[in-house]
Every structure is written in C-alpha cells, then in structure tokens.
Amino acid sequence: MDQNHMKKQINSARNSLFQQGYLDEQFIQLEDLQDDANPNFVEEIVTLFYSDSTRLIRNIETALDNYPLDFCKLDDYMHQFKGSSSSIGAKKVKDECSQFQECCKARNTEGCIGIFRQVKHEHATLKRKLETYFQVSPSNSLENRHTLQRNTQLCAAD
Amino acid sequence: MTVEEIRGVVAGNNEINRFPIGMRVLAVDDDPTCLKLLDGLLRKCQYQVTTTNQAITALKMLKENRNRFDLVISDVYMPDMDGFKLLELVGLEMDLPVIMLSGNSDPKLVMKGITHGACDYLVKPVRLEELRNIWQHVIRRKVESKPQSKSNNNHEKSNQGNEGGDQNVKLNRKRKDEDEDVEENGHESDDDPSSQKKPRVVWSIDLHRKFVAAVNQLGDEKAVPRRILDLMNVDGLTRENVASHLQKYRLYIKRISHQANMVAAFGGSKDASSYMRMSPLEGLGDFRILSSSGRLSNAAYAPSGILGRLNSATGVTLHSLMAPPLVQPNHTQNKLQPVNHQNMNLFQEIPSSFDQCSNKPNTQLTDFSSIEESRIFTGNKLVDFNSIDESRMFTGSNPLMDPSVGLGSKSLKLSSTGSESFNLLSSSSNFLDQNGNQPPNFSSNQLPVGGNYGYSATVKGGICSNITTTDTIPLEAHGGGLVDEIVQNVNNQSLSNQKNGQYSKQDYSQYSQNAFSTLASLALASGGGGGLSGPLSHGGLNGGTSALFKTEMPSLEMKMRSSEDGLVVNNGYGSLDGLMTGMMKREQEARMIVDGEFGYDSYAFGPCA
Numbered sequence: 001m002d003q004n005h006m007k008k009q010i011n012s013a014r015n016s017l018f019q020q021g022y023l024d025e026q027f028i029q030l031e032d033l034q035d036d037a038n039p040n041f042v043e044e045i046v047t048l049f050y051s052d053s054t055r056l057i058r059n060i061e062t063a064l065d066n067y068p069l070d071f072c073k074l075d076d077y078m079h080q081f082k083g084s085s086s087s088i089g090a091k092k093v094k095d096e097c098s099q100f101q102e103c104c105k106a107r108n109t110e111g112c113i114g115i116f117r118q119v120k121h122e123h124a125t126l127k128r129k130l131e132t133y134f135q136v137s138p139s140n141s142l143e144n145r146h147t148l149q150r151n152t153q154l155c156a157a158d
Numbered sequence: 159m160t161v162e163e164i165r166g167v168v169a170g171n172n173e174i175n176r177f178p179i180g181m182r183v184l185a186v187d188d189d190p191t192c193l194k195l196l197d198g199l200l201r202k203c204q205y206q207v208t209t210t211n212q213a214i215t216a217l218k219m220l221k222e223n224r225n226r227f228d229l230v231i232s233d234v235y236m237p238d239m240d241g242f243k244l245l246e247l248v249g250l251e252m253d254l255p256v257i258m259l260s261g262n263s264d265p266k267l268v269m270k271g272i273t274h275g276a277c278d279y280l281v282k283p284v285r286l287e288e289l290r291n292i293w294q295h296v297i298r299r300k301v302e303s304k305p306q307s308k309s310n311n312n313h314e315k316s317n318q319g320n321e322g323g324d325q326n327v328k329l330n331r332k333r334k335d336e337d338e339d340v341e342e343n344g345h346e347s348d349d350d351p352s353s354q355k356k357p358r359v360v361w362s363i364d365l366h367r368k369f370v371a372a373v374n375q376l377g378d379e380k381a382v383p384r385r386i387l388d389l390m391n392v393d394g395l396t397r398e399n400v401a402s403h404l405q406k407y408r409l410y411i412k413r414i415s416h417q418a419n420m421v422a423a424f425g426g427s428k429d430a431s432s433y434m435r436m437s438p439l440e441g442l443g444d445f446r447i448l449s450s451s452g453r454l455s456n457a458a459y460a461p462s463g464i465l466g467r468l469n470s471a472t473g474v475t476l477h478s479l480m481a482p483p484l485v486q487p488n489h490t491q492n493k494l495q496p497v498n499h500q501n502m503n504l505f506q507e508i509p510s511s512f513d514q515c516s517n518k519p520n521t522q523l524t525d526f527s528s529i530e531e532s533r534i535f536t537g538n539k540l541v542d543f544n545s546i547d548e549s550r551m552f553t554g555s556n557p558l559m560d561p562s563v564g565l566g567s568k569s570l571k572l573s574s575t576g577s578e579s580f581n582l583l584s585s586s587s588n589f590l591d592q593n594g595n596q597p598p599n600f601s602s603n604q605l606p607v608g609g610n611y612g613y614s615a616t617v618k619g620g621i622c623s624n625i626t627t628t629d630t631i632p633l634e635a636h637g638g639g640l641v642d643e644i645v646q647n648v649n650n651q652s653l654s655n656q657k658n659g660q661y662s663k664q665d666y667s668q669y670s671q672n673a674f675s676t677l678a679s680l681a682l683a684s685g686g687g688g689g690l691s692g693p694l695s696h697g698g699l700n701g702g703t704s705a706l707f708k709t710e711m712p713s714l715e716m717k718m719r720s721s722e723d724g725l726v727v728n729n730g731y732g733s734l735d736g737l738m739t740g741m742m743k744r745e746q747e748a749r750m751i752v753d754g755e756f757g758y759d760s761y762a763f764g765p766c767a
Contacts (some may be wrong), residue, residue, distance in 0.1 A: 026283045033198040033286075043199055049191040079235060083261035084191035086283045 010137045019131065022126050027089030043134050049088050050127055056081045057120060064113060074112060075104040081119075092122040161386065178293030179204040182226065186216040186244070187233040192282060196231065196259075199289050213239035217247060224252045228296045231280075234260035234267065242274045249275035253303075257296035259284065359399045368392060369403060 017023045027042075034041040060077045063070060082097035096119040103111035170618050183205045187193040193209050200207040208227070213236050220227065229246050234241035245256045255278075256270040263281040271279040277295040280288055361369070372389035374382040383401035390400070 029199075029283075029286060030195070033202055034194075036200070038198060045191060045194050045198070048194055052190050076235070079261055080189060083235075083282050084189050086261065087189075087192045087195045089283070 006136070013133050013136060017129060021091050022129060023089045024091040025089065026086060030088060046088055046130055046134075049084055049090075053081060053084060053123065056084075057123070060116060063115060065141040067109075069107075069109050069112060071107050071112075075101055078104065080119075085123075090123075090126055093119065093126060096122050180206050180298060181293050182206045182228045183208070183292075184216055184219065184227045185209045185212055185232075186230065186236070187211060188213075188236045188238070189233070192233065192259075196284065199284060200231075202286060203290050205293075212236075213241070213293055214242045217244065220248060220254070224254070229255050229257065229292060231259055231292070234258055234262070234271070242270060245271065245274045245276050254298070255299055257292055257295065288760045316472045348467075359395070359403075361403060365390075365395070366700065369400070369407070373404070373407070431671060466654075526657050 018027075021098060025043060030045060031044045038044075058079055060081070063074050063077065078097050078100050082094055082101070085093040085097060096115060100115040100119060103115055185193060185196045185200060186209075187196060187205060188211050193211055197207050197209050208219070210219070213232070216230070216232070217239075220230070231250075232241050232244050236244075241260070245258060249256050256276050257278040257280060258276040259280050260267060261282040274707060278292065321417055346597075356636050368390045369386060372386040373391060376382075376385050381404065383397045383404055386404065387395060387397050387400045406664060497624060654755045
C-alpha cells in the first residue's frame, strides 16, 4: 500500500511536470533510454545538463554586461543552450530561449535582458522540480521495477 | 554484390550478419548533454558508439583508421571546428557517410549540409526513430561503390606493374593531369588495400568520350558493355566498369529528358530564383566557383556555394538545360557530327535564353526546359554560345566570382557530378539521335543531385558555353589546350579540393570560345576529385564539344556518385564558375522543378537574370 501510494505520488509529480509544460515528450525519450544497462540515465543526463548550462548561463550573463550587446554572440550562446535544453525535454526553458533569440534577431537590448531573466527563472524552477522528482522516484532498476509491479499487483488485489 | 556481402563489408568482422546492429558510429558534439543523449539513443539502436566532443579528435580518429567507423554524426555548431568543414573533410577524404545534427532547422543550413555532402540532416532534439534508419546511408554507399570498386580494384591490381598513368582512371590524361592522376591514383591505391571501399573507376573526359563514341557507334540496341569495351579499346577497363557506366549514362539521359520536360512544364517559377538566393556557401573554394557561376546567371540567385555544390551535378545539368533558350535558333554550328544536329539547335537557343534570363529570371528557365537538352549537349553551339551576350548573363554575378581572378584561379571543377552527368550529356545526344527526338525528351526525371546526371545537364553545351562566356571568365586563352587545362584543373582541383575543401579555380579564362565545350568538360571535371581526369581536349571542343562533355560527365558523375549520399560535390566548380554556376543553377532549378528527389530541391535556381 505504501509503495502503491508512493508510486502514485511519483506518477502525479511526474504528470504535473508534463501538464504544466515543464517537460515535453523528449523527456519520455530519456526515460525510454533508461534500462538495466543505464539505470540512472535520466538523472545523469539531467545532472549533466545543469552543470553544463550553468557555464552557458554565466557566459550569457557576462555578454549581457557588455554594451552594446553583441547579439551574434548572444544568439550563439543561446543556440547552444536551447539545444541542450531541448535535448532533455525542458520545454519552458526552451521556449524562453527561442524568445531570447527573437530578441537577438530584433537587436532588442531590453528584451534580451528581460527574457534572459525568465530563462534563468525557468531553468532554476525546473531544476528544483526535477530534483524533487528524482528524490522520490526510485532508480529504475529491474529489481525496483519488479518490486513496484509486485506491489501494484498486490495493491490491486487488495 | 549480395546483401550479405555488403553487410559483411560494412559491419566488420563480428557483426556480419547482424547489420545494422553493431554499426560503428562516431558521434561528435561539443554539448555534453546532447552527446550523452546521442550516445544513449545510438546504443539503444544497438550501434557501436564512439563519442567525442571535439571535432579535431574525431578527425584524428578517422584519419588513423578509416575503417574503424561506418558512419559519422556531427553537430553543426562546434567551437573548435565548423561542422560543415568537418563534414567536408570526412566525406571527401574518407568517403564516409556523415549526418549533420543541429538545433537549427533553417532550410538554408540544411541546404548547406547537403551541398557540403551530408547524407542527412537531423534537427535536435534527435529522436530514436530517426536514428534507427541512419544505417541506410552506410549501405547505400557500399552498394554504390562496391561494383565499381570491385572492378576498379581488379583493374588496379592488374595495373600495378604498369606505368603510373596507365590505369583506366588515368587513361588519356594529359601531362597536366598527371599530377592529379598520380595523386588520385595514389589516393585510390591507398584506399585499396586498407579500405573496404574500393576506389571507383574514374571516368575521365577522354574515357567518357570514348565511351560515348562507342555507344553512338554501336547504336542504342547494340550498345552492350562487351562491345563498348572492345570499341573503346582502353587498357585496364573492365566490362563491369563499362556496364555500370552505361547504366548511369542511360539513366542520366532519361533523367535529362524528363527534366527538360519538367522544366518546360514548370515555366518560370520564381522559386528557383529564391532558392538560388540561398545562403552562400562559406569558405569552400568550389563554392566560390559556384557563386561565380551565379554571377554568370546574373546572380539572380545568391551565389551560394550551396548551389554550386548541389548543382554540381544537377545544377549543371539544369543549367545547361536552361541555357538553350539563349541559343540563337538559327545559329547552328554544326560542328559536331550530324547526329548532333538537333543538339546544336539546342545550343543555339541557349544564348537567347540567357539573354532573356538576365532580364527575367524565371522565364528563361521555362523556355529552357523546353529546349532540347540534347542540343545543349551537342556542344556545337558552344562556339555560338560564346557569342552570347555573356556579360549580360553574368552581370551581377557573384562577387565571389572575380573576373580578374577567374582566369587563373578559377577552378574548373564543376562539380563532381561526375562522369555520370557527363555521360548523360553525351548520351543524351546520342539518345536523341537515336530516337530522333530532340526536345525535351531528355526527360530525365530527375537530375540526380548527387548523381552525376545533374552534372551532365549542365555540361551540355549550351549551358556551359553560356557560363563560359560570362564576362567574369575570360574565355581567352588557350586554344585547344584550354579544355584540357581546364579539365585538368578541374580534376586537380577536385582532388585537391576534396582534400582541402577548396577548389582552386582553374583558369576560366582559358575558356575561350571553345571554352564552351571546355566548360562543359570542366563542369564535368570539377566533379570532384578525379572527376574529369583528362582535360577536355580543347581542340576538340568545337567539333567534339559534346564529346568533351561526355568525357567530363563521367568524371563528374563519378564524383557525383560519391556525393550521392548527400556529399556535395565540391568538386570543382572552380574554374567553370560562371559556367557552372549558371548551369547548376539552372539545373537546380530545373531539378527542383522537375525532380523533387534531388536533395537540392531547395536550391532555387536563379535564372540568369
């Protein structure tokens, strides 16, 4: 029962991430890649994303401090950032990145600065949510999955 | 070659029967997140994955052992090296299929990838389904190169003891080509023992000319490989070589006619022009050439190298197709054999169309298409072509095309469309002759983009001549030797370019009057490494322009073939710049119109205008 309950919690946490638009189907692809050979694939790749994106964010911040803004460089940075965000399915982050790139194209300084704040915000929010999610969801090892399945059946039988 | 053989070849020792399982992929991406994702996805497909986040490291690995990998996937945007550059180097030097990966789905970039020779372009985030099918690119290459390389391999082996130049590839090469030949030969020889892919037979212009002559002589029905081989009387050429060449030639002819029809039907779509305006190529020598050609065509379209590249085969073809309108209808110079009479008309028309082109970008294309391509090929008009108002055609051409530079530097490399395209040209003529039909029967439904066919189209006299005549390219110059030189240059260029990604520009200027034919040859020659091995005999241009084209085509085709998988034939648009560009552009346009199959569809051919 407990496991079932926990499982439900995990599921609802996960579902809300999708429903609220924080994640998209790309994240499901990540989950599909997780198997016995790669039991922690999702968590690993998300961690990798966050460590790498921190560097990118710093670069962008530095670039945003230099006036006049070098829109080409900013666009390049954002392109990279967007690429990795989309790779893990970080939907909201990716959307903000696109907006940022639009501002770059329009050479809109104020817009860039404003949008970037949003980018960072979404980036941080998602990080928090994913951390929570990973904490509650067990590693998807075969053993755990079997346990979950058994528990589900048991619960169902109840 | 049976599937099992291919699999065995491709998959290496352990996975012979399980291909695509175990296919060895090299993934390159500077972004660690993406790289990890790619790694995971590829492993899920059960490929054998090697990853690196540095393009330089990837190149090193590939250079160390070409046979270590079957396929390369590379990001476009990388800090240490431009993805396109890597693509070129890998595709050309190592002849491995390369797939581009980018977060940017801009069609211009996709086009660029194609022109640079990518066999596919994926947009991030990459999905598993997309990766499941990438093995097809490996097989495709193997299949394409196998038969030829096999024969070529045998041939080469038998020629080990012969003098350096005495290989079918090097047949009839003039001295200028010798260097190239040696290089090419060496290149091939190097590949031979170690690589699974056997070097292909390079159909030099001379060789192709002989081939076409033989085919013409025999007539369509009797033109069987064995007889053609006998007639050609070329050392080291095998029946298999001829057979596959013949097949391509026939396909090309068909495609050309179809295309011609299509182009006619299309009529002045503006799309081509817009396509032509696609982003210019960067940094590729040959691209510049292409751009130049763009100039020829009045730069209606952006002289992007892409066009050039793509068009190498197709562009050229189309271009040539387009050219006809310009030709003055009554201006036939029937230098070529009578049979080419029809072709000549085509040429004649070309000039006129060009003129028109300059004024109305798209209209000409349409007209052109209706022109009998065969005529273009005939090349008789080449001379006439020269009389075309080239300047008009080329005005506004690509800044890349520097007239002053043109002469010496323009590389003739036309695109590696390869001999095939060339073949088509010649074959088209023949084709036409036999059928007695001129007109848009070329109907090759598709100008093979990667294929050689495309190339041939352009080469076909009309276009070539147009291009050559452009102001930018001083046609002056050498007399008969021009073609040869050009061809050589082209070939050389192709080779060297392939390696360096740059095509030196051959002396466009060489193109003088006869340049037309030369151009054709060049176009063919530029096909890329070893495309046109022999310089088109300039002298023969007038009379034998078509022949030249023919020869060139094969080489171009060869090149194109290699690029079929998406590798753009950088080869050698170089010298032919204007010519090729124009040709290619037209071709592309035509292609685009006609044949959606070509990867270059997006190329907008800008009409001369």
